[in-house]
Amino acid sequence: MGHYHDNPAAIRALLRSDAVHRDVYLDPEIFALEMQRLWARTWIYVGHASQVPNIGDYYATTLGAEPVVMVRQEDGRVRVLRNRCAHKGAKLVNTPAGNLGRFFRCPYHAWSYHLDGSIAAIPKRDGYTHTRFNETKAAAGMAAVHTAGHRGFIFARLSDDGPTFDGYFGAALSSIDYMVDRSPVGKLQVAGGVLRYLHDSNWKMFVENLNDTMHPMAAHASSAGTAKQLWAGKPADAPKPMAIEQLVPFAESYDFFEKMGVRVLPNGHSWTGVNFSIHSSYAAVPEYEQAMIAAYGEERAKDILGTVRHNTVYYPSLTVKGAIQTIRVVRPLAPDRTLIESFSFRPVGAPDVFLRRNVTYNRLINSPLSVVGHDDQHCYRLMQEGLAACGNEWVSLHRDFHEDELGQRDQTVGGTSEIAMRNQFRAWSMFMTQGAEKERR
Amino acid sequence: MTDADIARFLYREARLLDERRWDEWFALFSEDGLYWVPLARGQTDRETHTSLACEDRLLLRLRIERLKRGPPSQQPPSFCQHVLQVPEIAATPDGWRTHMPFCYAEVRGDAMLWLIGTAEHDLVRVDDAPRIRLKRINLLNCDAALPSIQLFI
Ligand code: FES
Numbered sequence: 048m049g050h051y052h053d054n055p056a057a058i059r060a061l062l063r064s065d066a067v068h069r070d071v072y073l074d075p076e077i078f079a080l081e082m083q084r085l086w087a088r089t090w091i092y093v094g095h096a097s098q099v100p101n102i103g104d105y106y107a108t109t110l111g112a113e114p115v116v117m118v119r120q121e122d123g124r125v126r127v128l129r130n131r132c133a134h135k136g137a138k139l140v141n142t143p144a145g146n147l148g149r150f151f152r153c154p155y156h157a158w159s160y161h162l163d164g165s166i167a168a169i170p171k172r173d174g175y176t177h178t179r180f181n182e183t184k185a186a187a188g189m190a191a192v193h194t195a196g197h198r199g200f201i202f203a204r205l206s207d208d209g210p211t212f213d214g215y216f217g218a219a220l221s222s223i224d225y226m227v228d229r230s231p232v233g234k235l236q237v238a239g240g241v242l243r244y245l246h247d248s249n250w251k252m253f254v255e256n257l258n259d260t261m262h263p264m265a266a267h268a269s270s271a272g273t274a275k276q277l278w279a280g281k282p283a284d285a286p287k288p289m290a291i292e293q294l295v296p297f298a299e300s301y302d303f304f305e306k307m308g309v310r311v312l313p314n315g316h317s318w319t320g321v322n323f324s325i326h327s328s329y330a331a332v333p334e335y336e337q338a339m340i341a342a343y344g345e346e347r348a349k350d351i352l353g354t355v356r357h358n359t360v361y362y363p364s365l366t367v368k369g370a371i372q373t374i375r376v377v378r379p380l381a382p383d384r385t386l387i388e389s390f391s392f393r394p395v396g397a398p399d400v401f402l403r404r405n406v407t408y409n410r411l412i413n414s415p416l417s418v419v420g421h422d423d424q425h426c427y428r429l430m431q432e433g434l435a436a437c438g439n440e441w442v443s444l445h446r447d448f449h450e451d452e453l454g455q456r457d458q459t460v461g462g463t464s465e466i467a468m469r470n471q472f473r474a475w476s477m478f479m480t481q482g483a484e485k486e487r488r
Numbered sequence: 489m490t491d492a493d494i495a496r497f498l499y500r501e502a503r504l505l506d507e508r509r510w511d512e513w514f515a516l517f518s519e520d521g522l523y524w525v526p527l528a529r530g531q532t533d534r535e536t537h538t539s540l541a542c543e544d545r546l547l548l549r550l551r552i553e554r555l556k557r558g559p560p561s562q563q564p565p566s567f568c569q570h571v572l573q574v575p576e577i578a579a580t581p582d583g584w585r586t587h588m589p590f591c592y593a594e595v596r597g598d599a600m601l602w603l604i605g606t607a608e609h610d611l612v613r614v615d616d617a618p619r620i621r622l623k624r625i626n627l628l629n630c631d632a633a634l635p636s637i638q639l640f641i
């Protein structure tokens with residue numbers, strides 16, 4: 048047992064109102080505690096219901112440190128189970144997705160399970176008759192975890208204790224609503240493949256960066272700035288390639304990002320682009336706008352299409368871009384290793400151009416070959432290495448800090464504030480210390 | 489043009505990349521040239537399925553100009569080495585299609601990344617010289633979790 052495990056005061060001391068201690072990014076014990084306390088007690092994104100459309104379809108992933116599998120049940124619902132055989136612990140599915148038929152079947156000793164995780168058959172079961180097996184957890188089969196969803200987005204909570212789904216996300220769910228409602232029939236489908244980008248840095252650096260609007264001007268000058276130069280001098284009415292339309296706005300001014308605004312909510316959630324964003328000026332598609340008005344009425348359609356939030360953070364595991372229907376899923380692997388999986392969606396009932404747009408954006412920004420991603424990833428790694436320097440163990444989160452932001456539940460401020468990062472760490476500290484107290488009881 | 493000429497063209501193409509002579513490499517592409525690294529095995533759809541990279545001349549130019557600026561992620565710079573197998577070459581109505589297994593290493597500082605796959609070139613004859621209409625790179629581990637790959641494969 049290390050320094051932090053039984054010491055909530057030491058964890059609390061890692062966060063000041065306007066700065067955070069470097070251990071939160073570097074310390075292996077903190078990472079292990081994060082998996083137990085933050086990633087197990089909060090609602091973590093698993094996948095989208097459209098990935099498992101038919102009975103027996105599954106999608107396997109990890110939540111924090113644990114392997115899980117999301118399965119479409121016989122009754123049409125989606126459940127999330129621990130991907131572990133009740134016998135000796137072998138993972139039951141070992142491919143990311145597929146169809147099980149009506150049973151899980153372990154390849155090792157052929158125990159089988161119904162889609163809900165309960166045991167269907169054990170070969171030579173009489174060998175257990177005179178044992179205590181039936182009194183153990185294993186007798187229940189694969190353990191289910193708490194599952195909840197919002198408009199097809201499936202989340203799970205590994206621990207039995209923790210906040211309710213609605214209580215945890217609250218008003219942040221509106222970003223999913225706006226994203227889904229960009230489909231005239233209110234439906235999204237995962238489409239276009241998943242990009243899987245390995246980062247050699249702590250997961251929080253990635254999550255913080257999603258609402259960091261002070262970095263594009265500096266870190267992305269070489270990509271967005273070059274795109275801007277390459278397009279400069281083209282006549283104003285020249286048809287803009289999607290790549291130019293999507294890359295150039297990353298080179299917007301500090302003033303632009305300031306006016307975008309940022310809104311923070313309890314439990315670490317936030318979004319930038321309250322008023323407008325770098326996704327505001329994509330080419331209009333008149334036939335689609337007509338379809339949206341027909342589906343939602345003029346006022347609501349205007350509201351949906353006029354809401355172009357930049358990044359919404361569903362702390363700690365998911366970030367959403369509603370205007371361009373792509374999401375990034377955070378999978379922490381080690382203190383200095385994180386896998387980012389990026390998915391795009393087809394807005395059902397909208398013209399194909401939207402899927403093409405989303406898929407293009409995903410490739411340009413989220414691929415391991417992305418000229419934008421390279422510079423972000425590099426900066427995270429620089430922090431990971433630079434924080435080894437002693438003398439100052441604190442990471443500054445002072446930008447636009449005001450005492451009176453403490454204790455407020457819902458605030459909207461200028462977009463270049465570091466308030467979203469402070470807000471994430473306040474949630475972090477709450478779960479990391481509450482956890483310690485619960486374990487001791 | 490003989491098969492030996494086409495093979496020489498492909499070897500030179502890789503060598504230009506290894507020597508960071510990106511402008512000369514760019515000039516090997518036809519006007520409608522495309523550099524494509526699919527995300528899925530056997531991928532045919534570039535429009536509604538995403539790719540690791542899918543770059544026309546505009547995006548290639550962007551990548552090259554960015555590299556020349558020495559962006560943050562190129563401190564220190566990356567270097568690469570292609571190791572090529574003798575290509576299979578087939579004639580097409582207006583040029584050649586080639587299939588060439590490769591190893592590719594990219595280093596940066598102390599880190600080295602290895603990639604293995606096949607390159608498939610669609611070459612078109614322009615002014616009696618081959619030009620690249622499509623360079624398709626099938627990575628053996630195209631669907632794996634990958635770190636940054638910063639140069640041209
Ligand atoms: S480990 Fe699964 S049946 Fe034995």
Ligand SMILES: [Fe+2]
Nearest residue numbers: 262263266423
């Ligand atoms: Fe960035």
